[in-house]
Amino acid sequence: MRVGVLLDARVGGVGTTVAYERLLRHVRVIENTGLDSVWIPETHGCAVTSLPAPLAMAAAVAAETRGIRIGVLVKLALEHPVTICEEAAVLDLLCNGRLLFGADPGGDEREYAGARIAWAQRRAAFNEALEIIVHGWGSDGFAYLGELNRLPAHTRALERDGRLQTEPCVPPHRRPTERAGLPFDYMSILPKPLQIPRPPVYLLGLDGETIDLAARGGYSLVIPPSTESVAADATRYWHELERMGRHRHEVDLAIARDVYVEADGERSRQRVSGVTSGALIGTPDEVLHGIKNLQRQTGMRHLLCRVQLQGLTTEQIDASIRLLAEDVRSRLQM
Amino acid sequence: MRFWLGLYGMQSPRTHPRSLPWLYEETIRHAVEAERLGFDGFALTEHHFWYDGYCPALLPVLAAIARRTEMIRLLPFALLLPLRDPLRVAEEIAVVDHLSRGRLTLGLGYGYRAEEFQGFGLEKSRVPARYFEIVEILRRAFGDGPLSFAGEYYSYEDVEIHPKPFQPGGPPLCLAGGSREATARRAGRLGMDYCIAGTMLPVSSVQALIDTYRTAADQANVPPGQIVVAIDVAIADTQDEVERIVAEDLRPVFAEQLAAFGFLRDAEGRSLTEVGPDHPVWTPLLNSFVLGSPDEVIARIESFRDLGCDVFLARIMEANLRSDRILREARLFAERVIPHFREGAGR
Numbered sequence: 189m190r191v192g193v194l195l196d197a198r199v200g201g202v203g204t205t206v207a208y209e210r211l212l213r214h215v216r217v218i219e220n221t222g223l224d225s226v227w228i229p230e231t232h233g234c235a236v237t238s239l240p241a242p243l244a245m246a247a248a249v250a251a252e253t254r255g256i257r258i259g260v261l262v263k264l265a266l267e268h269p270v271t272i273c274e275e276a277a278v279l280d281l282l283c284n285g286r287l288l289f290g291a292d293p294g295g296d297e298r299e300y301a302g303a304r305i306a307w308a309q310r311r312a313a314f315n316e317a318l319e320i321i322v323h324g325w326g327s328d329g330f331a332y333l334g335e336l337n338r339l340p341a342h343t344r345a346l347e348r349d350g351r352l353q354t355e356p357c358v359p360p361h362r363r364p365t366e367r368a369g370l371p372f373d374y375m376s377i378l379p380k381p382l383q384i385p386r387p388p389v390y391l392l393g394l395d396g397e398t399i400d401l402a403a404r405g406g407y408s409l410v411i412p413p414s415t416e417s418v419a420a421d422a423t424r425y426w427h428e429l430e431r432m433g434r435h436r437h438e439v440d441l442a443i444a445r446d447v448y449v450e451a452d453g454e455r456s457r458q459r460v461s462g463v464t465s466g467a468l469i470g471t472p473d474e475v476l477h478g479i480k481n482l483q484r485q486t487g488m489r490h491l492l493c494r495v496q497l498q499g500l501t502t503e504q505i506d507a508s509i510r511l512l513a514e515d516v517r518s519r520l521q522m
Numbered sequence: 523m524r525f526w527l528g529l530y531g532m533q534s535p536r537t538h539p540r541s542l543p544w545l546y547e548e549t550i551r552h553a554v555e556a557e558r559l560g561f562d563g564f565a566l567t568e569h570h571f572w573y574d575g576y577c578p579a580l581l582p583v584l585a586a587i588a589r590r591t592e593m594i595r596l597l598p599f600a601l602l603l604p605l606r607d608p609l610r611v612a613e614e615i616a617v618v619d620h621l622s623r624g625r626l627t628l629g630l631g632y633g634y635r636a637e638e639f640q641g642f643g644l645e646k647s648r649v650p651a652r653y654f655e656i657v658e659i660l661r662r663a664f665g666d667g668p669l670s671f672a673g674e675y676y677s678y679e680d681v682e683i684h685p686k687p688f689q690p691g692g693p694p695l696c697l698a699g700g701s702r703e704a705t706a707r708r709a710g711r712l713g714m715d716y717c718i719a720g721t722m723l724p725v726s727s728v729q730a731l732i733d734t735y736r737t738a739a740d741q742a743n744v745p746p747g748q749i750v751v752a753i754d755v756a757i758a759d760t761q762d763e764v765e766r767i768v769a770e771d772l773r774p775v776f777a778e779q780l781a782a783f784g785f786l787r788d789a790e791g792r793s794l795t796e797v798g799p800d801h802p803v804w805t806p807l808l809n810s811f812v813l814g815s816p817d818e819v820i821a822r823i824e825s826f827r828d829l830g831c832d833v834f835l836a837r838i839m840e841a842n843l844r845s846d847r848i849l850r851e852a853r854l855f856a857e858r859v860i861p862h863f864r865e866g867a868g869r
Contacts, residue, residue: 370782
């Protein structure tokens with residue numbers, strides 16, 4: 189079992205700069221406690237504390253830390269897939285191969301105002317982006333044809349069937365310096381990420397379709413904090429994964445929950461408000477018990493704790509993170 | 523006059539192959555050192571789909587540098603603007619501007635490699651039209667409130683980016699790299715800062731571009747922005763050492779990169795894949811470099827200052843991250859060249 193923390197910048201009453209500073213302060217606490225991962229989701233819509241560029245924030249996290257894994261949850265449909273592919277690869281190099289790449293198929297309709305694709309195309313855009321990003325990291329040369337993307341623009345490689353072509357190996361090999369001026373039929377997105385064969389890919393399981401997509405593609409899954417049907421979703425994922433002939437150990441199942449730990453259980457429950465129904469709130473023993481239950485019901489491998497809950501000060505959040513690491517995680521079987 | 527150090531592209535070329543994670547780590551270390559030495563800015567350069575790993579994503583790297591430095595300005599020179607989605611790049615800029623507490627100055631380039639456009643599914647045609655639409659969208663996005671815009675390539679109705687950048691109205695926008703008269707005129711008319719890539723250009727052309735820029739700003743009745751000149755520099759105490767830098771780094775780097783970019787063509791119009799030591803390109807190239815002892819470098823930079831240049835971007839770093847040599851040159855430049863221009867504080 190790994191334990192990570194899901195952070196965002198939604199802090200009341202401060203400006204953007206301070207909200208971002210606080211996020212990074214939590215990051216330093218989290219790394220020092222020895223927790224396993226810190227996750228940065230993409231958020232829009234709040235004038236002050238939106239975090240619309242999670243990969244840029246993750247690069248700042250990389251600069252502030254040395255060893256902890258860095259997760260992101262990127263809304264793939266909102267940005268050009270090649271841009272995301274490049275930025276994530278650069279980030280993986282910047283953080284020495286610590287990236288966990290989460291893909292978020294969500295977003296509400298307002299977020300798509302001014303986006304490069306229409307709201308109705310979001311599912312196709314997500315699916316195509318995922319394919320392009322994964323091939324972009326892994327392929328020396330590829331051409332791609334989808335409903336929304338034709339890459340490279342003038343490729344002649346797609347006259348054959350199929351939406352994805354990889355560059356055939358035609359001797360003699362040309363040196364890079366001999367390619368200038370030749371037709372650009374296949375593209376190679378460079379640099380490649382550091383991790384081999386690629387950074388772990390997680391899909392945010394907002395719906396059954398995404399859960400199935402994750403299982404079929406051999407991707408890991410993040411179940412969001414708002415999900416109430418967590419046991420059913422996990423079962424669906426494991427079932428579909430096994431049906432595809434894959435093994436559970438190829439992937440990770442991460443479940444995000446609202447978490448707050450304090451020595452006094454009564455007081456902890458009075459302090460926080462506005463939490464989701466599956467929240468884990470209480471003493472280290474109570475939270476440990478809750479995690480073990482969740483683990484039994486779902487086969488969870490990785491708990492993502494959303495710690496910035498309503499009613500808590502920055503200091504209380506840091507104290508909760510420390511207790512979580514020292515009194516809870518240490519008693520979970522690794 | 524102000525001085526920027528550049529241009530770091532995190533490349534691992536055939537002339538000096540290095541591990542990519544090391545290049546990123548080392549670049550951050552150079553930024554920290556540049557700040558300590560008293561450079562005013564630290565500049566990165568971007569290209570896409572390039573065999574040597576050339577960095578295609580500058581803003582995340584600058585976000586990382588922002589967390590290790592305090593004062594130095596952070597410079598993407600340049601973001602290839604037409605390849606980006608306008609509102610998404612605006613949001614990413616805003617995030618990095620907050621992470622650096624307002625230290626971004628944006629070099630915005632057209633991009634010129636056809637492959638880069640095609641790799642994003644775009645056409646390399648009428649690039650300036652697309653570019654200037656995005657510049658206008660950025661300006662409106664960074665201003666107060668929502669934006670509306672109706673253009674040929676992009677249209678928006680009442681959309682707003684969150685957060686707005688740290689710097690009120692957004693980071694300074696600098697048109698980077700265009701060395702055509704029409705580009706200089708356009709930058710002047712819009713009151714953008716203007717960065718001239720001086721490598722390969724004779725000084726007379728630099729002067730003509732600056733004049734064109736200022737005249738255009740005057741005619742449009744906008745205050746002119748700052749003028750940046752970016753040029754390759756090799757600085758050392760002895761002539762021998764300068765020659766060694768040229769022979770070991772600059773010549774091999776340019777021979778490799780010029781061939782790979784395919785800028786040079788033979789009589790039939792085919793891209794050259796080898797650039798021999800006797801190719802005529804070497805004369806204007808080497809003539810444009812700022813080479814020599816600190817005194818010789820000062821004399822060259824004085825001539826740019828006298829043309830009206832506000833910032834000198836010393837391109838000590840050109841593809842090969844030969845770390846010791848670059849830091850030695852940067853130190854010499856900071857200790858012997860920069861103070862000379864600080865004393866003339868009247869300018």
